[in-house]
Amino acid sequence: MSHDVDGSAGFKETAREAVDAHLGGLVDLSHAIHADPELSYDEVRSSALVADALERGGFRVTTGTAGLPTAFVAEAGNGPLVLAICAEYDALPDVGHACGHNIIAATAVGAGLGLLPLADDLGITVRVLGTPAEEGGGGKVVMLDAGVFDDVHAAMMVHPWATERLEATCLAVHHFDVAFTGRTAHASAAPWQGINAGDAMVVAQVALGLLRQQLPPGDQVHGVVTEGGEAANIIPSRVTGRFMARSLTLQGLEQLVPRIEACFEAGARATGAEVTFSPLAPDYSHMESDPDLLASYRSNAEALGRSFDLDDRGAPRPTLSTDMANVSLAVPTIHPLLAIESHGAVNHQPEFAAACVTASADIAVRDGALAMAWTAIDAAAPGPLRERLLAGRDS
16 A cells, blocks of 8 residues: 555545546436436446446446356455455346345445555455345345455445334245146036135145244245235136245245245145245345444444434334345444435325435435545554454465
């Protein structure tokens, strides 16, 4: 490193200037992704927009990472401390970017561009990772298993939310499809000749509803029927659903999933239908945030005017699941929640999607980018944090 980064006000000002110089493009990127929502693993245009913005800014970009067409690695600098910033850009069915992944992508690009002119002086390699399919596809888990994070010393991202929080309670989750197969028959003339796959699903859902009162705190199950039959006068021979089982830890999830599957098996047994299960993605784990990185993020976010009163008051953390949690068990990681003004709407509502392209959301793009860039600068400073991060991967 050519400069002393202890007390790194100068570096942070340089990062601020770089982010502000690109801010118009970052907001345009956020709005463009929002206007063209693409689902998990189909984020062809969105991933290209993010990768192109980084390449134009001066990053070395490699696409098709881990065999995933919409994943990429963008890299700058050659320092020994490798810091990863994760970009997400997949949307939700029907409600589009109601989880604000357009903001996540823009903040990741902004943080990367803010650090780009500093990478060599800070002794870091900045790596912005394009991570597809967070919404149920587990893109980060696939990339983790493929070795993309093997030489990473720390990873971070921010996630839009209705409130400012340092961290959520990230539940381990198992995503799966279930299908009942029965036999069609005329629903009036000869219903006894049919095997009603719809009834099997009803029995299973009743069993799940009753099971909930026996589940330990933190365990959850929810889902939707995705195919329920063709006509009212035809006994349905095929009924399908998509479900999620969540628990506080992976160990809890291992105990929960067989209990949930037993509810579906009860539906099959009661009606004579057959039942099959199809996992949709690798299981997501619980999350373990790095306390030092989180403290640094808090200080930097507060310097931008953000407040963590809810955390200070001990308010219950929101519950969610993310494949960033799997990264956290392998690499020091943070995943703070970045507030936007949503007027009472919460994530996964259409109203929250609308809030993700407002003036408040555009301010969050700048604040999220800067808070992460400044946290990276803190991590790069000579001292215990940098030494710990380097030792953790190099030991």
